[in-house]
Amino acid sequence: MAGSTRPWQLGAVALCALAGMGGVHLLARLPQPAHWSGLALLGVLLLVMGLARRGSPGVRWLLLCLAAAALAASWAGLRAQARWAQQLPPAWEGRDLWVTGRIDSLPQSQLGQGGAAGWRFVLAVEAIADPEGAVLPAGLPQRLMLSVYAQPGQQALPTWRPGERWRLLLRLRQVHGSMNPAGFDYELWLFEQGIRATGLLRRWQLLAEAQGPDGALDRWRLGLRERLQTQLGPQPATGVLIALSLGEQAAISRSDWALFRDTGTSHLMAISGLHVTMFAWGAGLLAGWAWRRSGRLCLAVPAPVLARWAGVLAALAYALFSGWGVPAQRTVWMLFVLALLRQSGLAWPWPLCLLLSALWVALIDPWALCQAGFWLSFAAVGLLMAGGVAEPGWRGLLRGAWRNQCIATLGLAPLTLLFFQQLSLVGLLANLLAIPWISLLVTPLALVGALMPPLWSLAAWLLQGLMLWLELLARLPGAVWSVPVAPLWAQLSGLLGAALLVLPLPWRLRPAGLALMLPLLWPALPRPAPGQFELLAADVGQGTAVLLRTRHHALLYDTGPQYHPQADAGQRVLLPLLRALGQRELDLLLLSHRDQDHVGGAASLMAGLPVRGLLSSLEPTHPLLQAPGAPRDGQQRCERGQRWRWDGVDFELLHPSPADYEHPGLKPNALSCVLLVSAADGRRALLTGDVEAAQEGGLQPPGGIDLLMLPHHGSQTSSSPALLAAARPRLAFVQAGYRNRFGHPAPAVLARYQAAGVPVIQSADCGALYWSSAAPAQAHCERELRRRYWHRSAPVHAAAELGPLPQGAEEPALR
Known part of the structure; x- marks a missing residue:
């Protein structure tokens, strides 16, 4: 059989195995473990039948392909089942627990709200105990992502070091991430690392200093980071060199990330699979060139063989140096299998070798199939292999590098657009210099600097020169091209x-x-029909951000919170969301009031997207009115009675009145801009900001509101019976963070809506909410549309629990 095996047949079996594992990751929920065992038995039966069959090779290979798919699916399913079982029961969320464990990662500094200094690290759990002596359930998470921030009156933050054993008082919760169209899947990212709960530290006690092999690599990397910071001081190059050598991407500033993203070089600044691949390719190319300088060496070991294994060793060393992260691990395995297949002398075509190495990586890490880095890495290697071998001599080396750069840039462009909805049109010019500059000069100098620290200064100087080149390219007109998310076909x-x-x-x-x-x-973009509008309530955590779109216009109501001084909802959520939707500008930005959970993302948004008009209740001296990107001629103050019409859809402000601005002691919530939107057929949505009961009585909304935003995130100070009686909403939604510290939405408020027969959709359970005036009885939740088995289970729609709808109202259907 082996002698008659053709490459395409082995390739078909490998493809079926990859498809089997990929199919598991499409499941919204995992079946019972017995199903996976049964599927494995079926796979074994099909394998035996395929191997035993004589004649009819087509049927035999079909059986082998089905066997490969079944066995691979059962393998991935059992791995997923074992990891999924390690979860924190909802009943134990928010309770104080004593946890003993070992720091299992390089601690990363971070800032909390208000700029409070803090740390984040992974803890390998050894024991968990309840302070009140309650019996804990079996199967609790074995790895936790923990955060701690400096607080007045709290213990001073210690210097956390990898390998240390601590006894910690924690408040845990299930893994939860925001869920927006084309947004980052935080829950998948942690699931792949085996982290099944997150928590905040409240008290801590050191049990044992770090010693022995546990955490030794991370301790060495921590010392290296501290020496590098001391050597270079606070400059942009310091953060980039830390990211390049140690894999700590948080060290790069937000402005530098924007520069790398706009010039198509961000893949070089993160220890991603693509970065490790390009580093290994460059190291192998350089080693082969140097080896060819000696004919005697080439007779002993052929230069291609030496270059191949030098690249693998370079990738391994780099992956270990940078912390042996999951993307680096799978890339090393990919390169190792490729080198092994080539070394074995099998005359297999390179696509088959690449496919088998992809299968090996997926068997080790089934969730690699869900990551952009997996596909970018293999695509980059495939393109480099398709480019052929460089011609002899330095001229041939340069021509080969140029050809490979062009092939990689053009070939990876579609994948880049698929994953990131953005393509740098100056990326070819930028990467032409950046790839060899970073892979062959800066990164090696950063690594060798661990032995010779003065080399870090040289690496920083080279990096500064490259960044000047990138800044010049980024200033060119049309440097970045963004496209909306295209349909699957x-x-x-x-x-x-x-x-x-x-x-x-x-x-x-x-x-x-x-x-x-x-x-x-240039995908076709669906937009509402004339006279209709659509509403998208983004999942921004504890804050408000709602996008309203008509046929040809767009309005954004608030911009969500500032998470910490270096990150906000505008940068992390809204700009990627708007680009994914193909929204290249905003006709109007409406900022309801000055609270940070409503305007925290405004500065980033206006700097990253053209805004034609700004409507707000902000005081004239507020910094946002003068921020970069803020419209100078299109600013107005919210006042009751303002009206306008876009594409047959009416917009009207119900609050505040001009007299409200004359009361200096009025709270910002009381000045919230309340917006009523009415479609041509009378369907209405009411956006309420943070108005409280005292202002709700004066809104006087028309009855029969189809969609109501709960005022003030469902606080007890709002959603008065008078508002519900006047608005008579058919459906309501609330934007509030998961298990937020304010307790929003308040149980008493939810009970009030339940008594009125109004279903309430919570963003923490729904993710981004879609609603259209053309189908007012339907609402769609992003968490349900994208649900996979690793996502937190949550009730998305509580209509059954909230009681019957008012007589004559339609039952909302969530999908």
């Missing part, structure tokens, strides 16, 4: 078109490649 068409463009195929096929890429580059 357009994505597949774009990938096929890119393959036709970069593979060594006849030139007459290239125009077909361009045509196939058009649906990905």
